[in-house]
Amino acid sequence: MKAGSNLEKALEDGKFAVTAEIGPPQSANPEPLVHHAKMLKGYAEAFNLTDNQTAVVRLSSIAAAAIVMREGVEPVIQMTCRDRNRIALQSDLLGASAIGVRNVLCLTGDHQTFGNEKSAKSVFDFDSISELYTFDKLRTEGLQSGGEKITDPPKVYLGCAENPFATPYEFRGMRMAKKVNAGADFVQTQAIFDMDMFEIWMDDVRSRGLDKKTHILAGVIPMKTAGAARYMKNKVPGMIVPNSIIDRMKKVSDPKEEGIRLCLEQIETLKNMKGVHGVHIMAVMWEEIVPRIVETAGLLQRPMYK
Amino acid sequence: MIVAKRKPLDEIAEMIAPYEKVAIIGCRSCVAICLAGGEKEVKMLVSAMKLKNRKDGREQSLDGFVLERQCEKEWVKEVEEKILDSDIVLSMSCSLGTQTIGDMYPHRIVVPGLNTAIFGVPEEQGLWSEKCLGCGDCIIDTTGGICPIARCAKSMLNGPCGGSSDGHCEVNLDIECAWYAIHERLKLQNRLELMEYVRPPKNWSTSHSGGRRIIVREDAKLTPHQKRGQEVLE
Numbered sequence: 432m433k434a435g436s437n438l439e440k441a442l443e444d445g446k447f448a449v450t451a452e453i454g455p456p457q458s459a460n461p462e463p464l465v466h467h468a469k470m471l472k473g474y475a476e477a478f479n480l481t482d483n484q485t486a487v488v489r490l491s492s493i494a495a496a497a498i499v500m501r502e503g504v505e506p507v508i509q510m511t512c513r514d515r516n517r518i519a520l521q522s523d524l525l526g527a528s529a530i531g532v533r534n535v536l537c538l539t540g541d542h543q544t545f546g547n548e549k550s551a552k553s554v555f556d557f558d559s560i561s562e563l564y565t566f567d568k569l570r571t572e573g574l575q576s577g578g579e580k581i582t583d584p585p586k587v588y589l590g591c592a593e594n595p596f597a598t599p600y601e602f603r604g605m606r607m608a609k610k611v612n613a614g615a616d617f618v619q620t621q622a623i624f625d626m627d628m629f630e631i632w633m634d635d636v637r638s639r640g641l642d643k644k645t646h647i648l649a650g651v652i653p654m655k656t657a658g659a660a661r662y663m664k665n666k667v668p669g670m671i672v673p674n675s676i677i678d679r680m681k682k683v684s685d686p687k688e689e690g691i692r693l694c695l696e697q698i699e700t701l702k703n704m705k706g707v708h709g710v711h712i713m714a715v716m717w718e719e720i721v722p723r724i725v726e727t728a729g730l731l732q733r734p735m736y737k
Numbered sequence: 738m739i740v741a742k743r744k745p746l747d748e749i750a751e752m753i754a755p756y757e758k759v760a761i762i763g764c765r766s767c768v769a770i771c772l773a774g775g776e777k778e779v780k781m782l783v784s785a786m787k788l789k790n791r792k793d794g795r796e797q798s799l800d801g802f803v804l805e806r807q808c809e810k811e812w813v814k815e816v817e818e819k820i821l822d823s824d825i826v827l828s829m830s831c832s833l834g835t836q837t838i839g840d841m842y843p844h845r846i847v848v849p850g851l852n853t854a855i856f857g858v859p860e861e862q863g864l865w866s867e868k869c870l871g872c873g874d875c876i877i878d879t880t881g882g883i884c885p886i887a888r889c890a891k892s893m894l895n896g897p898c899g900g901s902s903d904g905h906c907e908v909n910l911d912i913e914c915a916w917y918a919i920h921e922r923l924k925l926q927n928r929l930e931l932m933e934y935v936r937p938p939k940n941w942s943t944s945h946s947g948g949r950r951i952i953v954r955e956d957a958k959l960t961p962h963q964k965r966g967q968e969v970l971e
Contacts, residue, residue, distance in 0.1 A: 512891075513891075517938060539891055539893065539898050539899075540891075541900070542890050542891060542900075542907065542908045544890075544908050553890075553891070555891045555892050555893070556938070556939075556941065557938055558891065558892075558893040558894055558895055558898075559895075559898075560894070560895035560896075560935060560936075561894060561895065561936065561937060561938040561939075564935060564937060564938070565938060576938055592899065593899070594899030594900075597897065597898075597899045597900065597901045597902060598897070598901045598902060598903055598904050598914065598917055599897070599901075599904070599917055599920045599921070602896060602897070602920050602932060605896075605932060605933055606895075606896050606897075608933070609895055609896065609933065609935050612935055613935050621899060668900035668901070668902045668907035668910075669898075669899045669900045669901060669902050669907065670902075
């Protein structure tokens, strides 16, 4: 065991794992985090705490992790390279590990022009791959990026994201191989709407033997409206939403129910796909739906390790 | 070349408003080629300022002229009299020229007429694109001759981020994704294996992150003997 987290134990035991997301609030109020932690506890191995997602200033992911851990919920902290250089990234990793965070997701991060601080100076000292490479060296060899050897290295299970739907498509399998070589123990994918395209990517991933070297958690997003589907298709870079899905959401009288049904169908397909080791449910602004999805998908009977 | 853009007329007018005698100095180098601070642009600014002053009822003497290269002291020296005779210098060169005059005549107020923007390439008439950030450690031998530091919004070193769609950058869909371009170039050259290599963290100490940079070429410096000779000539 590298870190001994629930997530690591479930994945290394070969269980079909579930992760979901909790978005920290745009305020100093811990209550929304406590509320979501209480509501979601037991419905996933671990929960991602996003790091100022879409470059909007929010309560920090490490502080949010400390808050949900008090409620007995296991966090995956997201750490982007947008706002911190290698000094701050390594420092935060040491700090996060010291307070008991065991899962870390390495991300390059959304560019600040998407958020509410467009005048910010960007950092990007690292990209997600050099971040993984550095964190892996730090945890396994106790070696900092600058070459200094430390005692008591961080105990963390390292993850990354991958988007099979961004161009150039033929590079996406290779990019994941780079991340696995750099130290990624698990991968959470971008939300899947085009299952055929995801299959093509998985073929590439399997042919490279990556499903044996890392654990793939397939991303899903339950949608409430056809408008949400259209928005993701048109406005979210690197996201592919087939028209058939938008039409399906448009035709029905209860799009919320249809969104849940669609998500459950996707999970069913993913459960049976070779090399997929779990799902990552991103119920953005709809966290309360996660328990129902997990239960109906038959994923509630999962071993809890703590 | 260095690409700059003229500041808005109102901003320029505000900077020079309190002064009577204004020397407006252009430059025949980069900023002339990028149509920001050459002979023509200086003339145009002088006319525009004159019109504006007439409208605003302001008396101001505006003397516009152009140097060969404003970032070199020898050329600046040639117009020393005009500089010393003015109340303020409005420099229409890149910030290097502006600062050269300021450093040579510290008692003079020297203000910028241009916003210095990029190390850019003229792609077509009226279009310049950024292609270098001067990081001090060129790696484009391994990226198909395309610089990801300057041409990727996130200066990524290991391939495109997850926001690249249809070969375009998520930050500006009118701009190509640098890593998409690198991938296509390397494919063309049969060198796709370079995409697979995990680049460790970049050493940024050769860039501005390492502090202000000064380049010294001992072999190009004048010997004490040569320096004395030059002084005698002057």
